[in-house]
Amino acid sequence: MGLMGTGILKGLGVTLRHFIDTYAEDLKYVLNKSGARQPRPLRRQSPKNKGLVTVEYPRERLPLPENFRYVPFLVYDTEKQDDKCTSCGICAKVCPPQCIWIVRTEDPVTKRPVPQPKEFYIDTTICMNCGYCAEFCPFDAIKMDHDYELSYYPDQEPHARLVHDKSRLTKPDTYHASIHPTDWRRELEDRAAEEAKKKAAAEAKAKADAAKPAGGAAPAAKPAPAPGAARSSAPEPDKPAQADTGKSSSE
């Protein structure tokens, strides 16, 4: 144990080291030595940094990892000019606090449901940011957002601000691609694979058809999209993809 007080001195040494490290770190930042200047938030997240780094929010922000999740948004397919959501209701069922509300669209003539939501609400006062809706949606139609600053001024309509309706929830897929590059890549691959499968099926069918009538170009009908356009059609809305992502689950 040694002399009385040595333990305290040892501890003070640690405090001193932290003190010096912190100033050295700041000095490096200010002097921008050898171009090693790194934004503070990045240094704060690096296991290599020394000393204490304070990130001055809101002037500086910690970079968000791709998986970061905050209240969800609906993805709008900019290519097809359509909502990706088919109003299948899976997200409303898996939502633990039950804060997703969906009204299906009805065909005005047949009164049959059309795979598109008429109304879509997420009550962000209740949403627990669990991410289940995005994880279990079989159509990649709902994703978790990176925007965590949802407060509003009192003169704004509070209902409109905290209970997000469809117009507020909908964001283009380009935005989704920008914040979730990996996920987006995976989606494109899935889609390309799906299309290749469809094309193969169509070709097989065409071959079979070609065996009977000579010139009837049957496959020109619906499937067979322009080859090469990787990010073209998602699964046909009226023919919900059967296990297209491998994520969908049996009811």
Place this chain on the structure above:
Amino acid sequence: MAEETTHPTPAEPAAAPKAAPAAKPASPAATKPAAAKPAGHAAPKGPPLATLTPELVQLQQHFGENVITPAPYVGVLVNDLNKLREVMTYVRDQLGFDMLANVTAVDYIKEGYIQVVYHPQRSKGGQPITIKVRVPRGSDPVAPTEVAVPSLTPIYAGAEFQEREIYDMYGVRFEGHPDLRRILTWEGFYGWPLRKDWHEPYYEGDTKPFDSRWPGGHHQLAEERVPWADNVNYPPGFDPLNFNANPDAGLYDSMLSGVPHAQVEPNGHAQQAPQPKGVGAAVPVYDRNHNNLADEEELQTDQIIVNMGPQHPSTHGVLRMVVKLDGETVTDLKLALGYLHRNHEKIGERNTWLHNIPYTDRLDYICGIANELGYVITVEKMMGIKPTERAEYLRVIMAELTRIQSHFWAIGFLLNDLGAFYTPALYFITERDLILDLFESVSGSRLMCNYMRFGGVSRDFTEEQIAHARELAFDRIPRKIDELEQLLTDNEIIKARTIGVGYLPAERSINYSLTGPCLRAAGVPYDIRRVDPYSIYDRFDFEIPVFYGADVYDRYRVRVAEMRQSLRIVQQALNQLDQTKPGDIQAGKKAYNHRVPAGEAYGRVETPKGELGFYLVSDGGQNPYRYHVRSSSFINLNSLKEMVVGHKVADAVVILGSLDIVLGEVDR
């Protein structure tokens, strides 16, 4: 432990209306060829009875088959309430189950009884046994039960808070309990919130998902949908204007007079408190060994009652310690809990099995991952599935990093309680944040990770994340733990303040069901990862650190040593991770609508705070019929009084800090 049962068993506890069609007997069983029911059973009604373990067979032989009968699914039923204490004494002394891990109750509303379930275990290790008793629930929904269960507090001190909780939630009376008051709700609460016929405000339905959300989900705020008044029950003749609850009268009076609180009458909810003597009444003075030091006339001392909390930085959240002080010395202590009570268990019974995973994050919100692990392994046990290899490794890595960051936090705030305000805490929070950065990039959230799934985990580690974890585990954290020890372990002030403070010897700790680092600091090498291994902990080389001082200092040292052992586990797991298949993180198909075979299970894990247990009962449906959380923070608080009495009030703060409680888990 969970009995393997197939679904079509006519679900015994099928109260949920939704489950009713599923519980139609015979017809589904006929379609399922795999209904492996022993044909010999004369009555196909009712759930299968448990096969008894050797200990339970011995118990049955000793007390006879009239007293002890096999219970449905698991454990035995004690048929004679008057024999319960005798049985439990035998269980403790002859069978060696010296620690009452868990006590809870289940409301079988259809059958008309409430079942109290005991899980005693051996501090030497092994599986707990299950012992059950039944009391009629009575027809009056607001009166406590007519029949009282003998309290086990004389046999297991750890039963005190748990029995109070059962009384509070189910209205089961416990005969001979020293202080049977409500514990999580307040004294004026009307009704028994975990009974199946009690509905919360904004009640919408017994089980989720609610039909109103899809396909006709026009949004409505909860307040508009179900007006507050519709669902709140008031006692008859309740007049809000003349209402004077004075809920703490009983608490203060019992502390001042030294007379235990009046027993609850079987017919009335109202409780008779002893007449108040007034604060400041002269009372005898005792020293630590309970010797009366002097007569009141001689010394003329007053004892006063002080409320510490609920809003107080030293109580780590909203906890109220009511202390009786003689000068600066604490002579008595009682806790007022429940400020953070949201009836987690009721919410859990409304939820589907999957819904509950993110809710468990909110129990002990410092170590969400550890809670999730406890829940998913219990459900996996009931479903009979196993996660993939890779998922097992990822679970262990995340759980052990959780232990490290939680101990950093606990030690930092222990130093706060000692008066070293925030300098050490800040150093450790820096390290903790680096671990949370990893959690965030893997799972999407720093604290509410929602990472575990039944049969797997939600996301794989990428190469960068593995590199980040390796950097932390092999370089940064080991260095920082050394630095932490340099800063604190030999510090003379810390030693003077902590050595010998908060002493609770091993036998008392066991009797109080104390678990976690506090128990291991008392010399009991009890760690669930060793005594009842789960996941893949049996593959790693690590030690269970044990110290023998049973005081605050050794609780600190145990935590430091455990961080080092956790690092060893993380390092081994990271090294073995590349032997598993990347991306293979989910066993079977990913699903959201699990049905868990009817049955029950008690599953437990070692969280940084101690033993976290889940007692789950399934009726074969999509929602748990019973969802009970055995929380170590809550049960560890049971022994706080014995640790604190005799110390100065400033030490009370430190002792509480050394228990490392999180109020989200205490109050649930």
